[in-house]
Amino acid sequence: MKFVRKIGITGRVYGALIGLVMSGLCITICYLFPIWWCLYWLPILYFPIGFWIGYTYDRINALANFDCLTGVANRGLLMRTLYRCLNKAANSGTPLSIIFIDIDNFKQINDIHGHDQGDLALKIVAREIKANLRSTDIAGRFGGDEFVIICPGASRIQSEAIARRVKKSIECKAFGTFGNIKLTISTGISVYPEDGSTIDKLLSFADKVMYRNKEKRCLAGGVSVKLQ
Structure with a gap:
């Protein structure tokens, strides 16, 4: 994902900054030890430490x-991204x-x-969501069994097409069944600025639409769990 690449770059930048600090330490070491010792040992010590620092920073940011x-954005990253979008x-x-x-x-x-x-x-839901997004879309787990997809620049028609594609992919029999349970989802869409001008209003509108669609599906018999 785009965010993973960004975090990786950020980690390397911080590793480089810390490396500059370490360079000051290297100068001190060169002053205290013979030049041949420094030329031999400093590269051996310096580069693994710099790599480890960058890798550790990447891992911390990923967590x-x-x-x-699921591997998708968590709620914190999702909300920050939504704010920027x-x-x-x-x-x-x-x-x-x-x-x-x-x-x-x-x-x-x-x-x-x-x-x-x-x-x-x-x-499975997270995997199929990611597999059916545009390159500009961002998916995240909002909490529990709820996911949110942010679609920058997408009209209602475009976002409805994305939602249908995701829904069809998740509810496919090839991987949508656990024993005797058919995996199904309910979706709701909100569009800025028609349905709200703030994050809270847009999320609330989409949530309400989703629950209305879920109720309609239940009444129509489309949501059920078959017991063994």
């Missing part, structure tokens, strides 16, 4: 910004769409088939 189970949309006059996704009957999946199957459901 702080991405969901450990909303500001950009407001300044440029372009649309911004939010797709709210909820796994149907997720509690029953956990209760009946165990939390390992619930975790597997979350991983």
